[in-house]
Amino acid sequence: MVAQAFTVDLNKPLVFQVGHLGDAYQEWVHQPIVSKEGPRFFESEFWEFLTRTAWWVIPIIWLPVVCWSITTSIHRRLSIPQAALCVGFGIFVWTLVEYTLHRFLFHIKTCSYWGNTMHYLLHGCHHKHPMDGLRLVFPPAAAAILCIPFWGLLRLLSTHSTSPALFGGGLLGYVMYDVTHYYLHHGQPSKEVARNLKRYHLNHHFRVQTKGFGITSSLWDRVFATLPPSKITDKR
Template sequence: MVVKPFTVDLDKPLVFQVGHLGKGYYEWVHQPVVSKEGPRFFANDYLEFLTRTTWWVIPLVWLPVASWLVSVSLRMGLTLPQAALAVVGGIFIWTLLEYVIHRFPLHMKTISYWGNTIHYLFHGCHHKHPMDRMHLVFPPAVTAILCVPFWNMFRLLSPPSVAPALFGGTVFGYVAYDVTHYFLHHGKPSNRLTQDMKKYHLNHHFRIRSKGFGITSSLWDNVFGTVPSTKAAEKMSNQ
């Protein structure tokens, strides 16, 4: 008896479907649906609401947190130049985290039901529906949970007065990343720099998904040899 491959119904909530794709998930999720109308994730309205985030929520929530962290270091005795240096260091650390997280966990190949499901929730959904506005930036509640181990690492590896400002810089870097990422998909670049950034990122989506993992910077792509070819993704370069 021949078993037919599982077929995802795009008109139904997707999250609990994609796990059934098994080994076929990786290819399916990288065949983009270029539509500004995003899919539904869950049948439950409350769960669905929690997955949807507008871009401006990110700076609204996280810029005050980052500023407060820097102020903690200042109150603990760090001078303004020292705090500024720590913030710059945190932003630099973010660029590496951005690259490593995007390249490895977010692009790992999964075949199990729950592996596919979790991957789809965190990043697969973005590759399948790259123009979905409401599932592009990370919901703040998810980001807050993911921050916990990183904050503990910063506290462990840096002096008490430096850790808050250093982590605050990392949070500033994260805000810049999420806002920049949204702009590269939905903004209208008006200068050469932003135009090149958009082409670079769309290359990753539509031509070479195994390269071009940097979004706010191509620094680590250059360091680790994952810079894609210079030809832009013609399919969306004018959007």
């Protein structure tokens, strides 16, 4: 007797349902529902609240940390040009981190219950509901936890004076990434560069989901030959 395939009920909280899809999860999660209304994740109001973040929260919380980090390096006798160089290098490194996380972690193949569940929370929900405006940026509480090992690594690999500026640059790169990501989904760019970036990203969602892993830039897609085909479709 063949077991009946599991069906997700979109009218109920989704997080603890999607794991039951098993091998069918990958196909299900990459069939987007283009609606600005986000699904409910949890029964608990507390956990549901933690999954929703307005885009403007990101710069409000993190830009002061960026400024503090850069001024800390200057107070530690780093010159302004040197601090600017560290910030620029931090932003550059972030673009590689952004690409690497998106390609190798956010698009990992899962089929187990908890694998599907964690993937849905991390990135699958964004592909299933790409226009959900309150789940386009990373929740600050989770980002703060992830900052700890990155700060520790920078302190280990760099000097006492340069590590804060490098951290500030990487964090600034992250802020640019998150607000750009929101804009690519909900903004209506008038400049050609921004329009091309929007088409490039929406192509990843709606046409070739195995390519186009950059968000703020297509640089690393060009370097690692994961650039989507030149003929792309702008679907809203």
